[in-house]
Amino acid sequence: MILSIASGKGGTGKTTVATNLAAALECPVRLLDCDVEEPNAHIFLKPEITERETVTAVVPDVDLSKCEYCGACGDICQFSAIVAAGETVMTFTEMCHSCKGCMMVCPTGAISESSRTLGEIIKGVSGQVELVYGSLRVGEAMSPPMIRKVKEEVRTEGLTVIDAPPGTSCPVIESIRNTDYVILVTEPTPFGLNDLMLAAEAVRALDIPFGIVLNRCDSGDDNTHRYAREQGIPILMEIPDKREIAEAYSKGHLMIEAFPEMKVGFKNLMGECVKRET
Amino acid sequence: MKLAITSDGTTLSSETDPRFGRAAYFILADPDTLEYEVIENRQNINLPQGAGIQAARTIVNACADALITGNCGPKAFTVLQKAGIEVLPGAKGKVEDVIEQYKKGAFTPAKSANVDGHWV
């Protein structure tokens, strides 16, 4: 089973749910941290790092000695990453989407494959949890190719848990598509609810079953409960708003380490997801 | 000698356009004879990204020797520089007045882009 954990709003507890769930199950779990812009799962799982790999994207490299300045490369490029002007061809590789169109259209074979570093994939082990996370290079704009790379580590057997980035646009969609069940983590505040509604629409667009984990459940107002009820979205788990939980989090401690009695809650959460997957 | 000037209209009495990539028109003028032609930039204005780069390409392909505009971003500047076109930023007022100022040597070629790109 592939279980993804998302939320519209940031800071609602995605990583908390993902790491605690993975660690509470006491069975082999693969956790993929797809929040490649700001990966945090490793802070809580403190894995022993087993592998690091640089991830690159294909970009064009022009051999001007073979170029006849026909301009076909610049014409096909939708992203202005390659431009032929007068007697020169220039590339702006940071804008390249790696479609290879320029290489395909070049009549003289003057364009070959070079690469741009997107970031790094890091793998590690923490107890029974195998963690894979991506770390986008600072200054790199495109996170989806990096997310795709992390998602190549999905296991077809056993359980894979995916920690998605916040929001509702392409990086989130890339993270949660082709997963079996989505947990949307939110808090019962007006911002939390607004973003939950957006996230729910996105998950529905992908046609994946989903439920809610309500973090800091006793703060804010009761509109999130009402929304969930009206929409028929199950609330799978509620986590109380306790200063001790926030303090443990601040130090990078897992909730189930600081409060072992919460382990059963996460085990039940997993049970709820499995039950509702189909 | 061909001078390209970003303009919001199609005559020498039009106002210069401070934008480069998303300027309405380019006026390509001979400063001595004041003969000119107009190049529309409509195809670039609505580009989702890279308008500056594409506008620079238009200027290069029009065989201009120098470009007078308000602001020029880094990528467009790179393209123009590589093609050997002088970038003269700081244009204000009517196109014809700017040509006069140019002839008096009022513009200094930029050594780098004078504004940040809109997109990285």
Added chain:
Amino acid sequence: MNMKELTIISGKGGTGKTSLVASFAALAENKVIVDADVDAADMHLVLEPSVKREAEFMGGHTAQIRPDICNQCGECRERCQFDAVSDDFVVDSIACEGCGVCVHFCPADAIEFPRRLSGKWFVSETRNGPMIHARLGIAEENSGMLVSLLRKEARKLADKKRLEMIITDGPPGIGCPVIASVTGSDAVLIITEPTLSGLHDMKRVGELADFLKVPALLTVNKYDLNPEITRQIESFSRENHIVFTGTIPYDPAVTSAMVAKKSLVEFSDTPAALAIRNIWERVSTYMQT
């Protein structure tokens, strides 16, 4: 006119960007507010804008195969680098990158390439002045482009109304919409929280500001949650030429203010509200120099 633009970012989500900007909106004069967190926009919940003008945002292109013309030769499938063409020759609009390679190479000219309507953007009036905001369509891309557009419109509006400042509520992360929010700003204000995650993410976003050559200011929200990490953040900022503008204590009134659709400084005079006033003083003084 010497108009300045301040962008508020955080790296980590949920550290209080929008709440802080809502308070700044109440404290600052002669400014326009931009909500650049376009895929989870929340500012409108506090500022309750009345929309004066709305426009469509056209994003990138998407390939669409016309089944009546397609002869299923497979050229598009072979060339697509994004696995966006299905076995039965339908383009998955989510996977399609809009590169146009299939369109170019289709021997039957069966592929259309329209730009997609990716969202809407609005120019609004609020009790605290004008606001520019947007709503990105569900599962749409190009939020960076939309952010650039919002900032450009804010500039136009500020020019026209002779406003002195643009205050932009940025998105979380360090990727495309963040880069689009920060590039060319006069300063960024990073708001973080004293947690190991907050510290980790703040460092990356600080590095990004440095990479984009935009000066950075910093504030720590809920500083009393972990005073030790607050100290670490403060010393990190001093060592990295980030201007430390002060701390905000944890305050449950922040959520109550949100529920009441008010910014904290409008809602109460708690120590957190006072701290935000002081931070605004420092930030606005910094922006004027």
